[in-house]
Amino acid sequence: MLTTRLDTARIRAARTVIDPVFLDTPCYRCDALEPVLACAVGIKLETANPVRCFKGRGTEVIADALGSGAVVCASAGNLGQALAWSGRRRGLDVTVVAARSAPVAKLDRIRALGARLELVDGDFERAREQAADIARHHDIRLVEDSLDLETCEGAATIGLELVEQAPSADVVLIALGGGAMATGVGHVLKALAPGVEVICVQPLGAPAMTLSWRQRRVVTTESAETIADGVAGRFPIPEVLDDLLQVADDAVLAREESITTGMRLLLDHAGLVVEPSAALGVAAVLEDRERFAGRHVVTIICGSNVDPDTHRRWTSR
Known part of the structure; x- marks a missing residue:
């Protein structure tokens, strides 16, 4: 089963x-x-x-359930773009944390979609830690890809x-x-x-x-x-x-x-x-x-x- x-x-x-x-x-x-x-x-x-x-399928479900407010995620690039797109449609305040080494094309697109982008040294796991810190400090929704x-x-x-x-x-x-x-x-x-x-x-x-x-x-x-x-x-x-x-x-x-x-x-x-x-x-x-x-x-x-x-x-x- x-x-x-x-x-x-x-x-x-x-x-x-x-x-x-x-x-x-x-x-x-x-x-x-x-x-x-x-x-x-x-x-x-x-x-x-x-x-x-494909990430927009998941961020649409998240953004629809949230309706309003602020949200933060860590991203290698694609989730951040998708959350920025879904959030912009619904007036959400979106912050994306990414590694400074992430592909420039992905980072530029996150910015273009209106999200606040915070870059960290290190890899995706360091970005995940920083996103969790932001969520705790500001008491906002943390989107965790695959866990959510x-x-x-x-x-x-x-x-x-x-x-x-x-x-x-x-x-x-x-x-x-x-x-x-x-x-x-x-x-x-x-x-x-x-x-x-x-x-x-x-x-x-x-x-x-x-x-x-x-x-x-x-x-x-x-x-x-x-x-x-x-x-x-x-x-x-x-x-x-x-x-x-x-x-x-x-x-x-x-x-x-x-x-x-x-x-x-x-x-x-x-x-x-x-x-x-x-x-x-x-x-x-x-x-x-x-x-x-x-x-x-x-x-x-x-x-x-x-x-x-x-x-x-x-x-x-």
């Missing part, structure tokens, strides 16, 4: 409060990729929206769409960072399409959640060294790991070379400019072609917030 913090009825209800601009995203067979990857490739495209990533159910159940609406859009899917590949998308989509698939294999993919240089899933306990790492900044956490959240253990069939790691090759393949064969996290599904196929050969594999393209010059440098190698 499926026992996670998530609830399928609440996930269905989330669709009623999420702005339609984030819903019913394209899901299609990418024939051009199939000869290269030796499997049937489905793309679920979560980048054709105002924040160019709204972020998971908002992301889970992707799963509702996949069940209808890709009924012949054998495998769904999901980028794994904090775990909101993996636990959300995974919950829906296990509840409504239990025959679909749910595989989470994380960079080899930032493996904390994958190691935790494999050992069935929280495993932290000293560092997170990867170009996939959106999934580069070091301290898995215990409650999220508990959910992930219920819904993921496997968790695999991908090398940096496979990630950049995946980005290049998505550009060359699908016309998609994606950030590294969004190429993790393709990277997983490249790492283990035999496992996926001849199967119908759907990968969620979760974000496209990447600096053009940096993207060119990565994909021209």
Whole structure:
């Protein structure tokens, strides 16, 4: 029996409060990729929206419930943009804490969307600590990605769409960072399409959640060294790991070379400019072609917030 913090009825209800601009995203067979990857490739495209990533699904649920007031979050970039967008629509006072080393394109977009941006030295975990301090000091809502159910159940609406859009899917590949998308989509698939294999993919240089899933306990790492900044956490959240253990069939790691090759393949064969996290599904196929050969594999393209010059440098190698 499926026992996670998530609830399928609440996930269905989330669709009623999420702005339609984030819903019913394209899901299609990418024939051009199939000869290269030796499997049937489905793309679920979560980048054709105002924040160019899936995070708006969750922040819409949060902002709708808050209605007014102030809110703060830590972000590697995408959650901050999404919360700024959802908050601006509803008149919320939004503060985003990010590492000074976060991609400039993401930081600029957070500012452009009207959020207060506070930069800290260190990595995402330091930003998370600072956001918690701000929330306590000012007595405002702290949004914690993946821990807050709204972020998971908002992301889970992707799963509702996949069940209808890709009924012949054998495998769904999901980028794994904090775990909101993996636990959300995974919950829906296990509840409504239990025959679909749910595989989470994380960079080899930032493996904390994958190691935790494999050992069935929280495993932290000293560092997170990867170009996939959106999934580069070091301290898995215990409650999220508990959910992930219920819904993921496997968790695999991908090398940096496979990630950049995946980005290049998505550009060359699908016309998609994606950030590294969004190429993790393709990277997983490249790492283990035999496992996926001849199967119908759907990968969620979760974000496209990447600096053009940096993207060119990565994909021209």
